[in-house]
Amino acid sequence: MRKYYLGPEPSHEVPFKKLLAISHYIMPNFATLEWDRVSREQVDENLRSLQDPGGALNDELMMYIHVPYCQSFCHYCNFNKNHYPWQDEERLQRYTDYLIKEIDYYLSLPYVQARRFTAIYIGGGSPSTLPVSAVERLFGHMAKAVPGFDTIEKTFTGEPRTLRKPDLLKVIHDYGFDRVTFGIETLNPEIHKQIGRWDSRSDVDAVFEGLQKLGYKGDRCVDLMYDLPGQSLVGFQEELATLVEHYRPDEIDAFGTVYLPYRPLHKLILDGRVPQPGSIWQLLRMREHLYDYLLENGYHNTIAETYSRKPQRSMYQTAHCARQDIIGIGCAARSNIKDMVSINPDKVDVWMNNIDQYGVSTQTLQSIGRGGVLDRIMVMFPRYKELSKELLDRYSDVEHFEQVEDVLRSHIEVGCVEEQEDRYVVNKLGVIWHGNLQTDYMERSLNLQGKVLLKVISEKESDFDREERFKVNTATRFIAKHIDKYPKLMK
Ligand SMILES: C[S@@+](CC[C@H](N)C(=O)[O-])C[C@H]1O[C@@H](n2cnc3c(N)ncnc32)[C@H](O)[C@@H]1O
Ligand code: SF4
Secondary structure (H helix, E strand, O other): OOOOOOOOOOOOOOOOOEEEOOOOOOHHHOOOOOHHHOOHHHHHHHHHHHHOOOOOOOOEEEEEEEEOEEOOOOOOOOEOOEEOOOOOHHHHHHHHHHHHHHHHHHHOOHHHHOOEEEEEEEEEOOHHHOOHHHHHHHHHHHHHHOOOOOOOEEEEEEOHHHHOOHHHHHHHHHOOOOEEEEEEEOOOHHHHHHOOOOOOHHHHHHHHHHHHHOOOOOEEEEEEEEOOOOOOHHHHHHHHHHHHHHHOOOEEEEEEOOOOOOOHHHHHHHOOOOOOOOOHHHHHHHHHHHHHHHHHOOOEEEEOOEEEOOOOOOHHHHHHHOOOEEEEEOOOOEEEEOOEEEEOOOOHHHHHHHHHHHOOOOOOOEEOHHHHHHHHHHHHHHHHOEEEHHHHHOOOOOOOHHHHHHHHHHHHHOOOEEEOOOEEEEOHHHHHOHHHHHHHHHHHHOOHHHHHHHHHHEEEHHHOOOOOOOOOOHHHHHHHHOHHHOOOEOO
């Protein structure tokens, strides 16, 4: 395989003027829309339009269910989550009651009834913090209410400490969940402590062993992070080898660490209490090593950050890739319905109050038009690596279609994208630089918050050797001042 940053004679390719140090799967959530602008009347009208089964962009639909609780907070994490209410089982049971109410609202809509379900994804936070009886109640309800529940792909997310409960694993297995996903992040105990994780190797072992004892045949998916504080290339290479040889996970989601300004991990680094991560050249080498090592060891790079033993993407990933409809259930969950998008309220109380008052929590459901849908397909293309020409052509009537084509052509010219007969495909160099490819499609529609964040996460080639990655400057101060405009995110 061609070497760009590793081996005896790397080419050191720098296809763009700057490296976008993080990928933007999180940014379309807030960086291109003023979410609070839409009126209640407009939301109600948009919801009423779902009484009509027509107007779909495609026939398939998936359901994402968010559970925003964790036993403790990891320093790096910016997902929507709340402190796990210790010994307050009643609150977690109540959260589950409202999940069921919101699921039932959507299932009663003619628009939803006319679509075909492809997947259910229960994510977080850490849904494994729910009492086992609540999980059982939720699954039991969905098994009766969701069409095709027995055959569609079903994913459950946990943190190792709570996921390991044998009775929880049994319920997951009994209801036919075929994907279990949880965070390992690093196998280096020192770094593990520095990023604020409280689980241990024995928790991780217990999850793998518990699933094996049950005869679970589904996918065991783990999250791994790289470019972590104080992490060296050799250290990362050793961790990856141990992960693959010791646990042989079916899927590895490998995330380059996102150091969001003024979130806890960034502050700890600025205060000198946690070491800086390595240089940008090292980051590029880590990305290349992930790609080469995992492909040599039986994995397929199904989407930019995902390596799977199966050659095909999961249904969950395909749903985002083809921009299928997604119904977001729970606090802070995101929906794509027709040409509309929404994010549910991120505070549990507001989410529940809205369900009591309107039957459904969204207060942001709004149309982004076909132009907006095209932009989102294109922003996600570098992550999903494939774009069918047929899908792209369906949007040729959009006003800025030619601009989009120009960007695509420029990515072919710099050697990150290849044109095939029926599709465009992102190659290895494009995977390594996929944050840049995404940014090029997003840049025209970014709002002020998005533009400032882009500045903070862009690294000039002249700085690729810099040892100190994070400093305070005007842009980071702007983010600190407007931190409420940088909302908590979900996957
Ligand atoms: C919902 S959690 C995974 C499940 C469970 N809560 C756990 O931590 O074990 C989401 C995953 O996103 C990744 N993630 C979260 N914040 C991140 C950040 N700032 N940079 C990179 N990856 C991040 C981590 O790999 C984390 O495991
Ligand atoms: S990484 Fe997982 S366990 Fe840690 S705070 Fe985020 S969602 Fe919770």
